[in-house]
Amino acid sequence: MKIILLGPPGAGKGTIAKVLTQYDGSVQISTGDILRGAVAAGTELGKQAEAAMKAGNLVTDELIMGIMEQRLQQDDCKIGYLLDGFPRTIPQARALKTLLEKLNEKLDCVLELDISRDVIIDRLTTRRTCTQCGAIYNIKSKPPKVDGICDVCGSDIVQRDDETEAVISNRLEVYNDQTAPLVDFYRQEGLLLSIQTSDSGPVLEALKSRLR
Numbered sequence: 001m002k003i004i005l006l007g008p009p010g011a012g013k014g015t016i017a018k019v020l021t022q023y024d025g026s027v028q029i030s031t032g033d034i035l036r037g038a039v040a041a042g043t044e045l046g047k048q049a050e051a052a053m054k055a056g057n058l059v060t061d062e063l064i065m066g067i068m069e070q071r072l073q074q075d076d077c078k079i080g081y082l083l084d085g086f087p088r089t090i091p092q093a094r095a096l097k098t099l100l101e102k103l104n105e106k107l108d109c110v111l112e113l114d115i116s117r118d119v120i121i122d123r124l125t126t127r128r129t130c131t132q133c134g135a136i137y138n139i140k141s142k143p144p145k146v147d148g149i150c151d152v153c154g155s156d157i158v159q160r161d162d163e164t165e166a167v168i169s170n171r172l173e174v175y176n177d178q179t180a181p182l183v184d185f186y187r188q189e190g191l192l193l194s195i196q197t198s199d200s201g202p203v204l205e206a207l208k209s210r211l212r
């Protein structure tokens, strides 16, 4: 399936994408992971994105579309993909629509992850991420077996640079201003499916039954 995961920081886009890729063989495409990889590698892309990411602002639409136009034409996308963190602005959504028309492809659905602000702050301040493989942990709800070490690849797990309360607050404002309008955009396209993700337990079961 070709799915967009839409939701504020900490809504669980990355967590749900990782589970769904095992379920149906689609690939997870996270623009945040691609950009963090570029920053860590010190590439030109990373240099252009770093300041905006540290402040919790969006990088430019041109930079993101440059990445995604190439990524969505790679062979592994033919099976299906979960877009995690893209699109994030109306211009990105319009550019994606044009690109998919050109590729003769269609989205199956846009899954909106609805979550309260309190739960977001709690989840993001307690999240930890693997520096190598990107596995996502939470010191409250999903701790690694050995403190500070990734269960999957044995590398260090750390808090991301954009996880201070001030930066999280800015990311939420940016989401409300620039990304939340996509909910109406995709509702009008007839693609929107909303799911409440504040409760930790039944999210994936609810999701599977809605997608069946």
Ligand code: AP5
Pocket (backbone or CB within 6 Å): 007, 008, 009, 010, 011, 012, 013, 014, 015, 016, 031, 032, 033, 035, 052, 053, 054, 056, 057, 058, 059, 060, 064, 084, 085, 086, 087, 088, 092, 123, 124, 126, 127, 128, 136, 137, 138, 139, 141, 142, 162, 171, 197, 199, 200, 201, 203
């Ligand atoms: P990005 O990496 O996309 O960050 P984000 O959207 O802010 O989302 P997060 O990764 O913080 O949260 P998530 O929803 O994936 O939650 P997670 O599953 O980790 O973007 C980072 C930056 O890159 C942006 O600020 C921007 O600068 C730039 N950028 C990226 N894409 C861009 C674009 N298209 N345009 C412009 N700029 C762009 O879960 C969070 C925590 O909660 C984890 O600890 C997890 O274990 C826990 N958790 C998740 N689900 C549950 C559950 N059901 N129950 C209990 N705990 C749970």
